[in-house]
Amino acid sequence: MQQLNTQHLRDYPKKPKQVYLFGTCIVDSFFPDTGMDAIELLEREGIEVIYPQGQSCCGQPAYNSGYKDEAKAVAMAQVKQFPLDIPVVVVSGSCGGMMRHHYLDLLGDDPEINNFCQRVFEFTEFLVHVLRLKPIDQGPKERVALHTSCAARREMGVHITGNKLISQLANVELVIHDYESECCGFGGTFAVKHADISAAMVADKSKNLLATDVVRYVSADHGCMMNINGALDYQKQSLRGEHIASYLLNRIKSNSSKGSL
Amino acid sequence: MKHIIEEESKYVASAKAFRANVTRDLGNEELRSNFRGAMDYLMDKRKGAFSSEDELEVLREQCKLIKQRCLAKLPHLLEQLEGNLEKNGIKVHWAETITEANEIIAQLIAQKKGKSVVKGKSMVSEETALNDYLEERNVECLESDMGEYIVQLAKEHPSHIIMPAIHQNKKQVAKLFADNIDGFEYSTDVDTLIQQGREVLRNKFCQADVGISGVNFAVAETGTLCLVENEGNGRMCTTIPDLHIAITGIEKVIEHLADVPPLLSLLTRSATGQAISTYFNMISSPRKLGEKDGPEEVHLVLLDNGRSQAFADEELKQTLQCIRCGACMNHCPVYTRIGGHAYGTVYPGPIGKMISPHMLGLEATTNLPTASTLCGACGEVCPVKIPIPKILLRLRQESVKPKSQQPQVMKGQGAGRNNVEALIWKVWAQVHKSPTMYALSMWGLTRFRFLMPKKLGGWTSVRTAPKPAATTLHQRINAKQKKTQQSQQERG
Amino acid sequence: MTNTKADIKAVSNTARGNILAKLKAEVNGADYKKLPEEVSFNYPKFSREENLAQFISELEKNHAQVIKTTKENMAEVISEQLKVLNITKLLYGENDSHREVINALDSKVDLQAYDFSIDNNKEMLFNECPAALSTSRCSIAATGSIVLWPDENEPRSLTLVPPVHLVIVDANELHADFASLMTSQQWQDKLPTNVVLVSGPSKTADIQQTLAYGAHGPKALIVLLINI
Ligand code: SF4
Numbered sequence: 001m002q003q004l005n006t007q008h009l010r011d012y013p014k015k016p017k018q019v020y021l022f023g024t025c026i027v028d029s030f031f032p033d034t035g036m037d038a039i040e041l042l043e044r045e046g047i048e049v050i051y052p053q054g055q056s057c058c059g060q061p062a063y064n065s066g067y068k069d070e071a072k073a074v075a076m077a078q079v080k081q082f083p084l085d086i087p088v089v090v091v092s093g094s095c096g097g098m099m100r101h102h103y104l105d106l107l108g109d110d111p112e113i114n115n116f117c118q119r120v121f122e123f124t125e126f127l128v129h130v131l132r133l134k135p136i137d138q139g140p141k142e143r144v145a146l147h148t149s150c151a152a153r154r155e156m157g158v159h160i161t162g163n164k165l166i167s168q169l170a171n172v173e174l175v176i177h178d179y180e181s182e183c184c185g186f187g188g189t190f191a192v193k194h195a196d197i198s199a200a201m202v203a204d205k206s207k208n209l210l211a212t213d214v215v216r217y218v219s220a221d222h223g224c225m226m227n228i229n230g231a232l233d234y235q236k237q238s239l240r241g242e243h244i245a246s247y248l249l250n251r252i253k254s255n256s257s258k259g260s261l
Numbered sequence: 262m263k264h265i266i267e268e269e270s271k272y273v274a275s276a277k278a279f280r281a282n283v284t285r286d287l288g289n290e291e292l293r294s295n296f297r298g299a300m301d302y303l304m305d306k307r308k309g310a311f312s313s314e315d316e317l318e319v320l321r322e323q324c325k326l327i328k329q330r331c332l333a334k335l336p337h338l339l340e341q342l343e344g345n346l347e348k349n350g351i352k353v354h355w356a357e358t359i360t361e362a363n364e365i366i367a368q369l370i371a372q373k374k375g376k377s378v379v380k381g382k383s384m385v386s387e388e389t390a391l392n393d394y395l396e397e398r399n400v401e402c403l404e405s406d407m408g409e410y411i412v413q414l415a416k417e418h419p420s421h422i423i424m425p426a427i428h429q430n431k432k433q434v435a436k437l438f439a440d441n442i443d444g445f446e447y448s449t450d451v452d453t454l455i456q457q458g459r460e461v462l463r464n465k466f467c468q469a470d471v472g473i474s475g476v477n478f479a480v481a482e483t484g485t486l487c488l489v490e491n492e493g494n495g496r497m498c499t500t501i502p503d504l505h506i507a508i509t510g511i512e513k514v515i516e517h518l519a520d521v522p523p524l525l526s527l528l529t530r531s532a533t534g535q536a537i538s539t540y541f542n543m544i545s546s547p548r549k550l551g552e553k554d555g556p557e558e559v560h561l562v563l564l565d566n567g568r569s570q571a572f573a574d575e576e577l578k579q580t581l582q583c584i585r586c587g588a589c590m591n592h593c594p595v596y597t598r599i600g601g602h603a604y605g606t607v608y609p610g611p612i613g614k615m616i617s618p619h620m621l622g623l624e625a626t627t628n629l630p631t632a633s634t635l636c637g638a639c640g641e642v643c644p645v646k647i648p649i650p651k652i653l654l655r656l657r658q659e660s661v662k663p664k665s666q667q668p669q670v671m672k673g674q675g676a677g678r679n680n681v682e683a684l685i686w687k688v689w690a691q692v693h694k695s696p697t698m699y700a701l702s703m704w705g706l707t708r709f710r711f712l713m714p715k716k717l718g719g720w721t722s723v724r725t726a727p728k729p730a731a732t733t734l735h736q737r738i739n740a741k742q743k744k745t746q747q748s749q750q751e752r753g
Numbered sequence: 754m755t756n757t758k759a760d761i762k763a764v765s766n767t768a769r770g771n772i773l774a775k776l777k778a779e780v781n782g783a784d785y786k787k788l789p790e791e792v793s794f795n796y797p798k799f800s801r802e803e804n805l806a807q808f809i810s811e812l813e814k815n816h817a818q819v820i821k822t823t824k825e826n827m828a829e830v831i832s833e834q835l836k837v838l839n840i841t842k843l844l845y846g847e848n849d850s851h852r853e854v855i856n857a858l859d860s861k862v863d864l865q866a867y868d869f870s871i872d873n874n875k876e877m878l879f880n881e882c883p884a885a886l887s888t889s890r891c892s893i894a895a896t897g898s899i900v901l902w903p904d905e906n907e908p909r910s911l912t913l914v915p916p917v918h919l920v921i922v923d924a925n926e927l928h929a930d931f932a933s934l935m936t937s938q939q940w941q942d943k944l945p946t947n948v949v950l951v952s953g954p955s956k957t958a959d960i961q962q963t964l965a966y967g968a969h970g971p972k973a974l975i976v977l978l979i980n981i
Contacts, residue, residue, distance in 0.1 A: 066654070074693040154640075196284060227724065264759060541952075
């Protein structure tokens with residue numbers, strides 16, 4: 001289980017003509033811009049994006065709360081929405097980890113499930129390893145920090161791909177914050193059940209991000225950002241996080257003046 | 262013959278108070294900074310201890326497989342261990358519960374008319390609350406590990422399994438010594454503090470008639486008890502007094518002597534970043550004829566206390582691979598914030614969350630498995646590759662299962678089940694597995710987003726509430742597709 | 754006090770039966786041959802010089818003092834060290850291997866042989882023995898460890914109680930690592946009452962992660978390295 005990050009072992013397919021997008025429930029209801037930006041980015045690379053309207057949530061909230069049967073029902077319903085043998089690109093490392101690794105446990109190791117799990121790619125992983133994207137930076141000079149969610153880091157290796165994408169932007173300086181790999185304290189229902197511990201964690205995370213003196217930080221997970229941005233907003237700080245899909249898109253679009261905060 | 266009257270572990274009550282403990286300790290600035298400093302130090306130490314990522318990963322795999330083999334053969338290895346220890350002259354005792362273990366030890370001491378005990382570090386004896394038990398029976402029990410000694414003076418229990426007094430800083434220790442040691446010369450210099458502690462304890466080593474220790478590895482093949490330590494107090498306790506009693510959990514047995522070097526190497530490096538501890542002490546018998554020192558009698562008490570319950574489940578069994586290095590707590594962002602005492606259990610941190618439910622039952626510990634973001638930092642460093650987050654997930658499942666659901670894997674199954682919560686998840690599943698229901702609920706969410714409460718319990722005590730978007734991604738993509746179709750039709 | 758009448762032998766027997774029965778129910782019929790093959794890390798081979806350098810550097814890192822010497826000079830070195838430390842008395846074990854050293858020391862320091870049982874001599878051992886000299890069986894380069902193999906002549910407390918421990922280490926008995934040492938000497942066949950690996954003076958970091966030496970065992974470890 002610790003070796004879930006198998007990026008280095010994974011056989012990546014050639015650039016496909018079509019992909020599925022799994023938007024995640026948080027993006028769907030709170031941050032649809034991210035989904036639209038991810039689609040635009042993929043389309044610019046000549047890929048047709050299919051967004052099955054029957055998708056909802058990867059099932060992680062119930063799974064992490066111990067409600068296995070409920071998680072199972074929802075997870076199975078998702079698998080059914082992505083029948084074609086094309087990649088499923090997920091705009092969250094945490095949901096990606098759930099679908100790529102935990103579905104096997106949850107739904108059993110059968111060929112259909114296995115095939116599905118094999119097709120799951122986290123968004124930045126897909127950009128780096130499948131598209132081999134070399135973003136041409138058109139934006140102004142700026143410094144930016146990167147926060148990688150824990151599941152994304154430890155289950156999907158997203159800290160490596162996220163870092164790689166940002167580092168390729170010619171005008172962007174990536175600033176590493178203190179305790180960079182430490183959890184922001186979100187953890188789904190943890191933030192509600194143990195709100196005070198979560199609060200202490202997000203206080204430290206936001207402090208460490210603020211100390212970098214950047215105007216924005218980037219992340220591939222809206223779960224963490226809901227937590228960190230919510231804390232920053234509460235503290236009346238102007239620093240905000242932006243999803244890496246939107247950030248990249250803005251940087252490579254020539255007339256990128258649109259700040260999508 | 263009278264049976265043992267089982268006493269409830271004192272940790273049942275303190276574990277139940279987890280939420281209150283957390284509130285208390287989160288608010289203690291000094292405590293928080295003591296822990297942060299200590300954890301930074303220990304993480305740093307570990308990082309510098311491995312020559313390469315490769316070495317680390319191969320060693321972890323090796324040690325995992327060693328421990329899994331030993332667990333696969335556990336009952337037979339225990340019998341082999343017992344046979345070889347007895348052959349070597351070391352007496353073996355078995356205890357299912359903490360009171361059984363305590364009573365066995367109390368009577369062994371009474372048989373020798375022991376009055377004064379010096380103890381080396383033993384978390385298992387903390388688990389049984391042995392000191393309390395013996396003191397009630399007028400046996401003086403002195404902790405001799407410096408950290409344990411400090412904790413005992415402060416009338417506390419260890420806040421970390423490797424560094425028991427990690428929650429105190431030197432000023433606090435100086436004050437404690439000043440209040441408790443006769444003739445103490447006040448100083449906050451660590452060397453001076455240790456020297457004064459040394460003097461007190463040396464006298465005790467010289468006088469004590471009983472030494473009690475833990476065991477890091479019990480080698481079945483040779484009948485050998487191995488102890489890992491830096492201070493020398495473990496050697497003192499096992500060498501100077503006439504009677505040595507070791508106590509350990511049944512999972513500490515390993516098959517071969519050759520299993521020791523990799524486990525030892527990974528243990529000390531994961532724990533404190535040391536290539537090896539100052540002393541590695543291997544005891545295979547009491548004093549033999551002609552030998553001039555060493556205890557006349559050596560005993561080993563093997564304790565179950567919930568371990569066989571974990572053993573009975575393939576997944577939870579992995580918990581028993583633990584070699585008690587403490588790396589999981591050193592890297593745990595929750596432990597770093599709340600410290601070791603808040604858990605209310607003997608073993609704090611991720612390892613404590615995994616094993617305490619077996620020792621104390623899920624009723625007392627139902628808050629522990631949920632007090633994790635499942636960030637995975639623990640599993641990433643665990644030297645024997647216990648999938649800690651996965652085990653916590655599993656414990657959450659056992660905790661919210663209906664009480665009567667078979668098979669019953671854990672004491673206290675269903676203790677965390679709340680009917681309202683269970684119902685919410687049921688409805689949640691109904692909605693999210695049906696595209697129509699989901700669409701409907703999203704339609705509602707966006708339409709009525711102004712109704713979204715501004716206050717969301719603990720969430721909004723330090724954060725603003727998130728606001729649903731006016732249109733969902735589903736809706737926007739739908740609209741986009743319609744537009745493209747339209748323009749295609751117009752063109753067509 | 755309620756349990757004083759319980760028969761601990763019976764308690765232990767019942768517990769033994771229950772525990773083993775529970776465990777055996779789970780492993781019943783298990784085929785140990787099916788256990789996965791175990792891996793191990795291949796450490797690079799080092800030359801004698803490299804091993805020696807590693808041994809010394811690890812020990813020094815851990816605050817041990819390493820003195821390269823010879824059997825002939827050893828008495829001189831020891832008495833010098835004791836003089837520096839202001840120590841006039843040395844406890845030692847009767848042992849043929851360093852008889853000449855002891856003889857040569859006789860005129861220089863107050864020698865005390867460990868020829869008594871500890872039982873009635875604890876006070877003396879704890880309070881009147883500032884330093885001890887012992888031999889070692891062999892040593893380990895990787896971790897800078899010295900293997901003590903106590904016996905009737907060199908009891909366990911000889912190397913534990915006196916605050917200064919001088920130990921003779923033969924460079925010809927240096928092994929690369931613990932695993933290869935155990936295998937080559939087949940320890941599994943003949944472990945004595947007690948074996949101790951010592952890798953420095955006693956220490957603790959229990960107060961605010963600050964290292965302090967001389968917690969309970971010797972405050973100083975002086976390694977007399979011969980046959981380099
Ligand atoms: S669970 Fe793993 S990391 Fe934690 S104490 Fe045990 S062995 Fe060490």
